[in-house]
Amino acid sequence: xxxxxxxxxxxxxxxxxxxxxxxxxxxxxxxxxxxxxxxxxxxxxxxxxxxxxxxxxxxxxxxxxxxxxxxxxxxxxxxxxxxxxxxxxxxxxxxxxxxxxxxxxxxxxxxxxxxxxxxxxxxxxxxxxxxxxxxxxxxxxxxxxxxxxxxxxxxxxxxxxxxxxxxxxxxxxxxxxxxxxxxxxxxxxxxxxxxxxxxxxxxxxxxxxxxxxxxxxxxxxxxxxxxxxxxxxxxxxxxxxxxxxxxxxxxxxxxxxxxxxxxxxxxxxxxxxxxxxxxxxxxxxxxxxxxxxxxxxxxxxxxxxxxxxxxxxxxxxxxxxxxxxxxxxxxxxxxxxxx
Numbered sequence: 001x002x003x004x005x006x007x008x009x010x011x012x013x014x015x016x017x018x019x020x021x022x023x024x025x026x027x028x029x030x031x032x033x034x035x036x037x038x039x040x041x042x043x044x045x046x047x048x049x050x051x052x053x054x055x056x057x058x059x060x061x062x063x064x065x066x067x068x069x070x071x072x073x074x075x076x077x078x079x080x081x082x083x084x085x086x087x088x089x090x091x092x093x094x095x096x097x098x099x100x101x102x103x104x105x106x107x108x109x110x111x112x113x114x115x116x117x118x119x120x121x122x123x124x125x126x127x128x129x130x131x132x133x134x135x136x137x138x139x140x141x142x143x144x145x146x147x148x149x150x151x152x153x154x155x156x157x158x159x160x161x162x163x164x165x166x167x168x169x170x171x172x173x174x175x176x177x178x179x180x181x182x183x184x185x186x187x188x189x190x191x192x193x194x195x196x197x198x199x200x201x202x203x204x205x206x207x208x209x210x211x212x213x214x215x216x217x218x219x220x221x222x223x224x225x226x227x228x229x230x231x232x233x234x235x236x237x238x239x240x241x242x243x244x245x246x247x248x249x250x251x252x253x254x255x256x257x258x259x260x261x262x263x264x265x266x267x268x269x270x271x272x273x274x275x276x277x278x279x280x281x282x283x284x285x286x287x288x289x290x291x292x293x294x295x296x297x298x299x300x301x302x303x304x305x306x307x308x309x310x311x312x313x314x315x316x317x318x319x320x321x322x323x324x325x326x327x328x329x330x331x332x333x334x335x336x337x338x339x
Contacts, residue, residue, distance in 0.1 A: 020062060023333050026326045027070040030079050034066050037084050038091055042135055052120055052128055056095070059111045064334075065090050065195045068220075071330060072199025072213050074323035082202035085139060086148050090195055092136035093152060096129040097159065103129075147201055155194040162186025173275065175251040181222070188228075189221025196220070212314060219311035224334050226304040229253055231339070233291045246284050249274055253303065255287070258296030266290065308335045 024031060039057060044050045066087035073083045101107070102115045103125040109115055117125035140149040166183045169175050196217030200209050229252035232245040245252055251274065259267045270290045273283045291297060311331050318324055 018329055018333070020333060020337075023326070023329045024063070024067050026323070027067060027074070027079070030070045030083075031063055031066060034063075034070075034084055034087050034091075038088050041088055041139060042092070042132065044131070048120075048124070049128070049131065052116060052124060055113075055119075056116065056128075059113050061111055064224075065094055065192070067330065068192065068195035068217070069199040069202070071323065071327045072196045072217075073203045074199075075213075075318050075321070075327060076200055076206075076209055077203030080202060082143075082145065082148070083199065085143055085145055086198035086202045089136045089140055089145075089148060089152055090191070090198060092132045092139075093156065094191060096132040096136075099125050099129040099132070148198055151194055151197055151201060155190045158186040158190035162188075162190070170250065173249075173251070173271075175256060177253065177256050180251075180253055180256060184222055184225040185218065188225040189218050192221030192224060193217035212317070216311045216314040219307045219314070220331055220334060223304045223307040223311070223331075226253060226300055226307070227335050227337065230297065230300055230304070233288050233297060243284050243288075246274070246287055247279060249277070252300075254291045254296035254300040256296075257299040258291045258294035261294040261296075262290065266294075304335050308332075 042053055044053060069087040069090060070079050070083060073079045098110065099116055102110055103117045103122045106117075107115045108118050115125075116128060136152070137149070140146070140152075162183050162185070165179070166187060169179055169183070193214050194217070196213040197210050200206075200213040204210075229245065231242050232252065233254050234242075255270075255274070259270070262270070270287055273279065273287055276283060279287075308331055312328060315324060315328060318327075
């Protein structure tokens with residue numbers, strides 16, 4: 001058991017945190033059962049489809065979303081069949097969106113594997129994504145889980161709106177901090193929020209609890225995306241740098257804030273570099289240096305801590321239990337992870 005005073009604020013990344021394996025240990029058996037449940041759900045007797053699905057199942061990620069479902073359920077009751085259905089529906093939705101994203105982005109890899117669209121071409125990728133989405137609808141209807149379906153349908157709508165909003169903003173190259181937070185709230189945080197809400201829905205009918213977990217999940221999701229965006233400008237202190245956003249001309253929070261602090265001349269130079277479709281290594285490093293020297297990293301990190309702490313604060317009204325600290329540990333992991 002823990003009390004509210006033991007839920008610590010997140011102010012830096014210097015404190016030693018648990019590994020993901022240690023954090024997920026309380027729900028490790030549930031995750032194992034979930035994998036079997038998920039695998040049984042998506043199997044098909046269509047040979048090509050089954051072949052692609054088996055390849056897909058080898059690409060195990062961090063399983064953050066089902067973990068959030070189970071840990072949210074543990075806060076208010078016991079994990080049950082509804083919890084597994086909720087986690088499976090969300091993983092089907094999440095996996096389908098990743099596959100469709102790879103098609104749109106013409107990606108060559110995913111989680112260290114050659115992407116499905118690269119091996120089986122775009123048409124197969126689109127059809128697999130559609131198949132997974134339809135499976136999510138069917139599992140909800142077959143189990144009469146209309147509440148879960150409603151919650152997740154709202155997430156699909158928000159995710160789609162966020163993608164389209166980002167597409168328009170990227171084309172005009174006029175990203176602002178307000179637009180940035182709106183886009184990541186819709187595109188990324190809405191699904192993580194849904195994980196927390198659905199976990200609660202699976203164990204209680206209390207709508208106030210559903211709302212609370214939806215709000216906590218939104219804060220976690222925003223912090224999660226800021227962490228991802230920080231990776232692009234990272235050096236040794238924030239994990240292996242990716243630089244993908246820079247190459248793809250995506251304007252994220254660290255760069256937005258650096259523009260505000262820089263001189264007009266320097267900002268104009270970096271804007272011109274960002275607009276280039278093909279950037280040299282020096283171009284990329286000039287952009288990274290600009291962000292670091294104009295306070296972009298510090299501001300984005302503090303924003304990430306603020307949202308994580310808002311989620312921690314929301315937990316303080318949740319009944320005391322070991323599950324409460326488990327959930328707090330997961331929030332800490334989200335904003336201190338190295339990849």
